Amino acid sequence: MTHQLAVVILAAGQGTRMRSATPKVLHRIGGRSLIAHVLDTAAGLSPRTVIAVVRHERELVSQAIVDHAPHTVLVEQDEVPGTGRAVELALAALPGDFDGSIVVLSGDVPLIDVPTLQRLVEGHTREGRGMTLLSAMFDDPTGLGRIVRDASGAMRGIVEEKDADEAQRRIAEINGGVYVFARRALEDALAVIGTDNAQGEKYLTDAASRILAAGGAVDAVATDDTWLIAGVNDRAQLAEVGRELNRRIVLAHQRAGVTVQDPATTWIDADVSIEADVEILPGTFLHGATSIATGAVIGPDTTLVDCEVGSGARIRRSEATLAVFSAGATVGPYSYIRPGTELGEGGKIGAFVETKNAKIGDGSKVPHLSYVGDAVIGTGSNVGAGTIVANYDGVRKHQAVVGDGVRIGSKNVLVSPVTIEDGAYTAAGTVVRKNVPAGSLAMNVAPQRNIEGWVVANRPGTDSAAAAQRGEDEREQGSAEAREEGDRG
Numbered sequence: 001m002t003h004q005l006a007v008v009i010l011a012a013g014q015g016t017r018m019r020s021a022t023p024k025v026l027h028r029i030g031g032r033s034l035i036a037h038v039l040d041t042a043a044g045l046s047p048r049t050v051i052a053v054v055r056h057e058r059e060l061v062s063q064a065i066v067d068h069a070p071h072t073v074l075v076e077q078d079e080v081p082g083t084g085r086a087v088e089l090a091l092a093a094l095p096g097d098f099d100g101s102i103v104v105l106s107g108d109v110p111l112i113d114v115p116t117l118q119r120l121v122e123g124h125t126r127e128g129r130g131m132t133l134l135s136a137m138f139d140d141p142t143g144l145g146r147i148v149r150d151a152s153g154a155m156r157g158i159v160e161e162k163d164a165d166e167a168q169r170r171i172a173e174i175n176g177g178v179y180v181f182a183r184r185a186l187e188d189a190l191a192v193i194g195t196d197n198a199q200g201e202k203y204l205t206d207a208a209s210r211i212l213a214a215g216g217a218v219d220a221v222a223t224d225d226t227w228l229i230a231g232v233n234d235r236a237q238l239a240e241v242g243r244e245l246n247r248r249i250v251l252a253h254q255r256a257g258v259t260v261q262d263p264a265t266t267w268i269d270a271d272v273s274i275e276a277d278v279e280i281l282p283g284t285f286l287h288g289a290t291s292i293a294t295g296a297v298i299g300p301d302t303t304l305v306d307c308e309v310g311s312g313a314r315i316r317r318s319e320a321t322l323a324v325f326s327a328g329a330t331v332g333p334y335s336y337i338r339p340g341t342e343l344g345e346g347g348k349i350g351a352f353v354e355t356k357n358a359k360i361g362d363g364s365k366v367p368h369l370s371y372v373g374d375a376v377i378g379t380g381s382n383v384g385a386g387t388i389v390a391n392y393d394g395v396r397k398h399q400a401v402v403g404d405g406v407r408i409g410s411k412n413v414l415v416s417p418v419t420i421e422d423g424a425y426t427a428a429g430t431v432v433r434k435n436v437p438a439g440s441l442a443m444n445v446a447p448q449r450n451i452e453g454w455v456v457a458n459r460p461g462t463d464s465a466a467a468a469q470r471g472e473d474e475r476e477q478g479s480a481e482a483r484e485e486g487d488r489g
């Protein structure tokens, strides 16, 4: 049988320094809450069970946890404060026969990763320790627990900053708050840990000296990668850790063959998938479950939320949510693509176009200045510049249906519900209120009438009237000269 693991995630703290109505662990980086990152990492260890300890904003935090990881066991912390008490209550929720290792993580330390934890557990098990933790050397260890070692370098315990003396405060090795314990050693230690300290809390960190006193082994393993244990306590740290997470996500895509021209202005959520040979230009934001197929070029200045982009598609200076762009489609610049938009292969949504719930077939084009909402357009059709689908009658939304090979003239209004059948044309400026049968030309614009001399007669004294007068004079002179020439000839 493989060595069994349980993971305990501490998420009962208040997070006062965030100054937020939202619980700290529900703040987001990389498109997921802090607690979701930690839950994903926990799941990556394939543990027998994951237990989360909650208290502050219990309903909200619990809901977020079960929404993200439904099998998580929730434990509520009582009024005894401290990380030690939190873990003690979590242990009580473990099956009695469970005798494996317990990994303890914090809900506000989101960058800890699976390989680091696996190495930590491996060393812990190999050495048969009661406790192994991740430490790091900090130039400024202020606020963190210090690792106390004896002259031989053997770990003797952990002292919290508030309980430390002068000499202990100068210790650079800090407790990262990421631990592996043997169940029995931890249980025995917690049973005898009190709250007699500067904060009046039951410290998990006191387990180190207790396990040593009981004859067990403990050690701290230092990591060079201090981001792994970076905690989020305020908004500034939220931004720093978020930026570092993004840097790591971008780097992983670059290593997998994605060109990212400017990592500093490119933001990619953790759940985004990108194939090799995609090119991402500066100022691009890829959010949610967006996926991008090979050869696509995205950006500059583009935001995609939960979009599917086909191979070789080109999207620039545009914003899209819940849309599908097929292979070879082009979008932008300056278009706004709303949920339910599906653009077919080689299709085009050009400049200054808004779409919503619109299926635009293979090779069809909406090139300029249009609104296409609640519409189905077939293949190889063209929508003229400035065309609007009037889908809303003030009470209800209706659908427009456009067939294959249709040519809609410039500045049409399609008053839905309406159908334009295959191969039909509409003239410029048509207000399409009636269905257009296949192959017909629709027009309803009144013939143009030119009323001569209208401006001079009705707008005297204006620049236009003056210009009209000059034009008329020149025309008269021109015809007079022509007459003279005619007389001579």
Ligand code: UD1
Pocket (backbone or CB within 6 Å): 010, 011, 012, 013, 014, 053, 077, 080, 081, 082, 083, 084, 085, 086, 106, 107, 108, 143, 144, 145, 146, 158, 160, 174, 175, 176, 177, 203, 204, 205, 231
């Ligand atoms: C803790 C460590 C400290 C370490 C630091 C690393 C203790 C006593 N100290 O300090 O040595 O350097 O982490 O980041 O453990 N929590 C509960 N219940 C509680 C108190 C806290 O669930 O009663 C949770 C918090 O929500 C948080 C985590 O435990 O997720 C750590 O608690 P926090 O108060 O932030 O501990 P630190 O003071 O940072």
Ligand code: CA
Pocket (backbone or CB within 6 Å): 108, 231, 233
């Ligand atoms: Ca903390």
